[in-house]
Amino acid sequence: MTISTSRQRRLLHAVCCAVFVFAGMPVSAKPIGDPQVQLNVGLDTPVMLAGKKDKAYLKIGLTGYTLQNRGDRAAVNVAIVLDQSGSMNGQKIQKAKEAAKMAVNLLRKDDIVSIIAYSDHVQVVVPSTKVQDKDAVIRAIDRLRAVGSTALFAGVSKGAKELQKFIEKERVNRIILLSDGLANVGPSSPAELGDLGSALAKMGISVSTIGLGLGYNEDLMVQLAMRSDGNHAFVENARDLARIFENEFNDVLSVVAQDVHIEIRCRDGVKPMRVLGRDAEIIGDKVVAKLNQLYSDQEKYVLLEVEVPATAPKHKRQVADIHVQYTDMMQGKHKQLTDDVQVAFSQSAATVTKRINRGIKGAAVEQISADRNTQALQLRDKGKVDEARKLLLDNAAYLRQNAELVPEQKSKFKALEKYNKEAAGGLDKKTWSRTRKSLRKKTYEIESQQSY
């Protein structure tokens, strides 16, 4: 090996960059009629109070375009990983099998499916195979029995292995994990599963996690979903499994973009503070975030809190340059989107208030309320029941206030307010397990803009 700087290598690197940039150029010069991913960026306060350092929320929203025909969708490579531990015995395994069978029926011949079942060991019930013979797959699912403990990590690992047999950028690669219990064989902490999730995300694999009943570890399941940019569902009753699977598969079959890289470069003294609700890297003035996929007709966004230095009125600042790269599934091409954001300053507080971008403000409120939910959960975990309840009720009040300020999102905020009040009432020992799972799910739903 030589770490010597080869001039040739550098030249090649430059050429590649140039080609890449030029290839991405005709973003706006495409034929009309081809649906596009929409990029919407903005500040919640496009006009800020002059002469004062303040914070603002920068929202980068991406919306997947509508699929013209359902049949146009990208081919899918999915691994269904089912818990067959002893606790699944009875109705649960029954319903899980039904849900899995129903899901298989939604697939097309050129889709690829594999079924993995895990207990204290792992069984690859159906290795990765094209969905030619649905009946064979369904028969294999039927043969599942429930017995043993829970090697969740191993189940997901084997699922990933099956996916990798046919992994392609042109496919939607997904693991759907069902669990009803605590992982107790192999790496079993939320952090370890989260690490696995993030490694899988790098390969373009998302893991959607479905927690069944009241015995699973919601921290683990949410970490795995969050770090791999999958969905998470809390299914209290096994009867609802089929519906949840359907929702999940609806998402999977509606992916229009994958491998979405978002780069935000803050300018002009604006400092990035934190990203709400998502994992992102902040390196100096640069923020890098990744989304595994975009679904048709769904908006996913990154909400960045920035600190804007004190500025004189009538002055403008560049807040940030945004650069998005993604793979368009329908057209099979790499694409780019760019935009930038400015902020103006005024001495009039009324002007500031008038010019508030209510949509973005709503997103900020949502994310803040989700953050408070997480804090309340942590308080309750430490046994501080009263403080947790107070925080939830305060959150409800906060949401009610903002329901007035942001009328477009009134119904959503009212629903959230109601939810927070209910959660505040579910903090006693008997109901805490259920409330906790519900809180985790709700929080994640808000943070990741999950559709179900």
Add this chain to the structure above:
Amino acid sequence: MHIRLTLILAIIVLLPVIMITWLGYQYANEEQAMQTIRYNRLLQQNLKETDRLIQSVIYKRERAMTQIIASRFPTPSDAIRTLIRGNSDIKNIFMLDADKQLLHPPALQPLSRAEQTFLQKTQRLRDYLTMPAKKQPRPKPTTADLSAPRTSIQSVPKKSARLLGLPLQRKRARLANSPADNESWQGQAEQGDSHLEQGWLTWFWERGLNLLYFQRDRAGNLVGIELDRAKLIADIIAELPENNGAALDYRIALLDGKDELIYQWGRQPRAGAAPLTTIMLSAPLSAWKLQFFTTTPEKSNAVYLSMAAAATAVLLLLTALAFYLHRESGRDMREARQRMNFVNQVSHELRTPLTNIRMYAELLDQELDDEQPAVRKRLNIIVGESQRLSRLIGNVLTFARQKNRRLQLHPQPGIIDACIENVIKSFSESFDKKSITIAFDGHAGERVLFDGDCLEQILNNLISNVEKYACTGRYLAIASSQQQDLTTIIIEDDGPGISKATGERIFHEFYRADNSLTNKVAGTGIGLTIARDLARKHQGDLILLQSAKGAKFQLQLHTPKVSS
């Protein structure tokens, strides 16, 4: 007798069985031990196969890392970050130049939180890798600073490639021969070798074992790549077998350095069963181990069972044999006893008419006057013969009683010589006919306690022997003497005599010295036997003395004096 026979048979049966059982057990134990060793070796083979599978994952990683390093240096930090974002095997990378300056993450630029944590974690590791080439002690984990990572660093010599038996590149082969110490690296670099330094560091942090791949080039630049631990474990699990259809009758489990289960496959063993065998994995994962569990019962008792079967068979065989022999001997003994009883009964039955014959013969003798000497002579013959018959029957009965241990002596006060004279008198008639002279030298005239019938029977037997077998000598000498409580009677004749060889055997039951004479003469062979038995019963003995001419017997009896 019966009991002794039973005892002997029992010993004959039990002794070989015990021997066989003991030997068989020893053999079975050895066989068992051999089998266990062989089985364990097989299991270890199995586990070593699994180890190779895991090694193949490490090897693939190594190749991937080497390729990455080879194709990307020097690299601006942004490119490295993009690489890390897109490569699921890699968690983080650091790069140092020859002057130990941090090229990536870039020292003087803003870093992400993850990069800052990474630098903190790897501080000591980087120090260790860039230590000067003197003998430095291995860094020990600090316990003082709790916020600092609890790292323990092990440098692993690159034997991994060699273990897999894969063809080595020339460069790597050279490193495989070099020890893991820092000092040798520097030394070899100075020699101007064109080889690389590379290897794995195992590094314990947070959840457990982490792997760092490092590579140093000629110029002294050092790259360290932290592998994503979760991905590594997932890939190892993906490589290992799963439970599919074919039911295995064993289980293999992979455990980490804290003995926590990472992954397992196969059939579930009994709860709480211990592993049959365990091996540690090869470097760099040598803190991990593989365990083998079986679901079938551990010890196959086949060898023991077959040994037990053999022993039982022998036992049964010998017992059957013993029973057979016992029965047979019992039968023989029973037959013998029946015959004895028969003879006994017959003798008893004979006695009564015999007594009558004698009685009436003697009465007749008394009534006869001396006028008819021929009649008297004939009568004497009848009496003599019936006396002889009596003696014979007496012998048989004594013999029988002796056999049944029912013989009893009844000592009475009397004079020995008088008894001897009586016996001599009863033989005088027949001795006269055969022209045998009897000389009696008696010096046992004291009044002593003795059983007269017993002495009579002994003398009768001795003297009738002379009559039958030593009549050619025509001479019989009897001498008696007494000393204290012991009476000694010597009886000798002038016949053919008895050789020393047959000397002892003549006293044996039914034994008759084999010569032409005995063939012609009728005899039972029990005479001397009875005589000696009686003598011994009388606390004395009957022995054969050496004599130049004829046979010479010495009879001794215990005869306590009577104080009158």
